Amino acid sequence: MTALVTFGETMLRLSPPRGERLETAREFEVQAGGAESNVAVAAARLGRDAAWFSKLPDSPLGRRVVGELRSHGVDTDGVVWDDDHRQGLYYLEHGVAPRPTNVVYDRADAAVTTLETVEIDLDAVRDADVCYTSGITPALSETLRATTADVLAEAQDAGTTTAFDLNYRTKLWDPAVAAEAYRDLFGSIDVLFAAQRDAETVLGREGDAESIARGLADDFDFETVVVTRGADGSLALFDGDVYEQGVYEAETHDAIGTGDAFVGGFLAKHLAGGDVAESLQWASATASFKRTVEGDVAVVTPEDIERVVADEGDGISR
Ligand code: KDG
Structure with missing residues (x-):
């Protein structure tokens, strides 16, 4: 049985060498x-059985995506192959002050935008301990919005814990459209991850992280x-209790994917039987x-993470 199944779009990321445009x-x-x-990937590397599914073109580009994920230990058996649509790409120009990092999407008409519920192995979702996707998935097409709703509902009905990160992306949709889509999905979600910034700008929430978490839970x-606050750390609300966590010091080489690593670390520890405080630390x-x-x-x-946690205790707020 798979501990974690995730689904969504995976693109090929193309980035010029640092300092080039x-x-x-x-x-x-x-x-x-x-x-x-x-x-x-984070959960698999941290020792959990993790699977990911999507719809990919049956081409060298789609096979490249699968090959890379497999190399990290992720099960990709649930991928749906497609002959008619393309592989999504994104271009990443790393910033250096005063030039900001720039992301350019080239993902219209990607195969995943056509993924329908009937194409998916729902038993794999029903059998998993946790099923995860993020707000990027329903933003990609109306078809995918409906599929996301179906998969999360199927998972929750079967007793699989459903987890979702708002992951609002300004380049994909407007806040009002995103907020409506999120609200349609919220009834099928057990564990919500939200950047405080997304909760404020998309869901119109106000106040500190604790009151935002309590308001959303109610x-x-x-x-x-779980509410994340960037350099100010994170906070989880479970069973009425609040758990706070600082950030661990890091020299930043590449910040893309930080939030995903956070979720992967949390779910990996949770699936290993960790409590909320331990999961937040991970x-x-x-x-x-x-x-x-x-x-x-x-x-x-896992040894990397154990060492960081042992060396730094509860985390250091920068
Ligand atoms: O969280 C990192 C993602 O933003 C990056 O992998 C690209 O999935 C991506 C997206 O849709 O922005």
């Missing part, structure tokens, strides 16, 4: 990257709400570790 670079480094597979009956340590590594995913081992 998209307009003029002659070389691009290529890696697979997508929020939900990033979570699966309004939508989540079992657990989340924070995995996120900080990710920042030291180039690429979307946390190339990490």
